[in-house]
Amino acid sequence: MSRSGDRWSSAYTAREYEGLKQTLDGEYVGVGLSVQRERDTKGSSVAVARVLPGSPADRADIRRGDRLVAIDGEDVGDRPVTDVVARLRGSAGQGRSAKPAAPGSSVELELDRDGRHRTETLKRDRLTADAVTVGPTDGGATRIKVSSFTKGSARQIHRAVAERVPDGGGILLDLRGNSGGLVSEAVEAASAFLDGGLVATYEENGTQRALYADGNTSSHGHAVQVSTGGASAHPLVVLVDGGTMSAAELLTGALQDRGRAVVVGSRTFGKGSVQMPRKLSDGSVAELTVGHYATPSGRTLDGEGITPDLSVDASGDAPERARTVLSGLQTRP
Template identity: 60%
Template sequence: MSRPCPGTSDRPGRRGAALACLFAGILAAGAATGAWPDPAGGAETADPTDAGELVGERAGDRWAAAYSAEEYAEVRRTLEGEYVGTGISVVRTSGGRIEVSEVHAGSPAEAAGIRPGDRLLTIDGAALDGEAVTDAVGRLRGSDEPERAGPGSTVLLGVEREGRRWEAEVERARLAVDPVTVARDEGVTRIHVSSFTRGSADLVRAAAASAPEEDGILLDLRGNAGGLIDEAAGAASAFLDGGLVATYDVRGDQRALHAEPGGDTDTPLVVLVDGGTMSSAELLTGALQDRNRAVVVGSRTFGKGTVQMPSEQPDGSVAELTVGHYATPRGRTVDDDGILPDLVVPPGGDAEAEARTVLGGLAESG
């Protein structure tokens, strides 16, 4: 996975920022993780050296990160769809506020009375106004102090609702996250993919297959910060009948990702993206756009087209380094520039409403 937190120079700071960004991808729009080949077989073995030294040697790699064995175990659990947290998803409003967008059912946050729409004023006494979503999520998780933020630890939240302010102590717990949620209304099946953890491709395919024939599909990738590139390619198989999804290289060795045959190529499809759409999510967006399978609506995506791979050290620590870049079927790279939607929605605009309008037009023309 990758960590879009440039500007950290010391090893502890980089590691903490990396963890904060990683877990933010599970919890919040605008978060930052990255693209990995599926690591089911385990991390590769590197030359004997300390992970921190190895990362230091690759100081030009803005996505490099170093983990202790314990931290890396948490990373792997996150790829399996688990995380330690409060169960709160947050967004940053146009006014710079951090607002609760979702409270996971059965979570500590729900038990503490936190509701969607609540404004978070402080976390452990520190003000939040103007902060990035990734910073807020990292503090909710305690990612800057992972050794003190495991299950059973607590975080003190300053909350505002309808003019009333109070403080709530919320416990952290190990939670499971569903990376794919489906909703249907007014002839639209909306498939929201929050991250490409293991199994997410099967969930996307199942959601697309179960959509009523008369529905168009809105594939919502806003805030999806990536994950496993194999899962993103698998998700493309829901909407493509085979063919190229992306190419990428691992230290110069060229590889290709292909969709499986038999996907739905007829149902009207719109992909909804924003500045929090990153890495593997950009890979999927680029494939559907390049192959004229979907209309992309929203704002320019983040712009991360690199592939990371973990390298395990003799002491159990892990260095995560960039090993290559990926390109869309037409050979486009997304580093820095991201993907420009077919229909750009200006700041403050209702991107989902625009996407639904486009989807309606596709259905009529089809």
């Protein structure tokens, strides 16, 4: 796949792909850790990026920034992050026999915090990915933070708009660091803000397709189940950055092109391609690019990204600027 020139192609063992599917389903068995690879003067290591509140890892006082040295006695310093995640979740076996671990199974973690080593034995639990969080902003608007588009995230967004946003109240849709996820969820989320209409077009193996917020997919044969009549009366600002990718860019582009939202922040990542999984004979999975998305106005996203209406560089306070813009929208006659 490296030789194919397809920069978004991916290869997964059966164990790794099972973990990916669980994440996209919004529920998984694990300890509540998100990890990332970090590099410093001492080299490369695997660090804790996030701890899910109330999870086994949280109860064991594991914190963001802790270094993960080993899992069940095996060093993970040089292992791919996908393999580290699979080990945390306990997907056992290889090939067709790969199965996720059961809730209550144990995993031993060796950790380092500021040079102090310790070992923790945790019991895995069934956890729900906390993809959508809702709360008030300082200016009285409602902030809806979406970290990824997993199964059920669009329903959470619809519920937040219906139940947490007062009549005429402003919405700050925070898509910073959102690496994408399920396109169907992003399209369904669009209907929370749009009263139907086009969300995106894309080409799949030479055939043009279209995605609509009203639940229809032109020439595709599959309906995206959404509720129409989005909250178009609410002033809307979308907050983005260089970590806003894929399905999150698709949603941002639709809201910007349709004149529904003011986009604030820095240029988005620029991943506008469609990948489809293909299962191989040994149970592993290859994901290959089959097409590219375009916004309602025809803008391509891949390699281009989305330029905000109000650009704020890394040294600026993008959330504060977004709140100022939203305050101005709320006070319009």
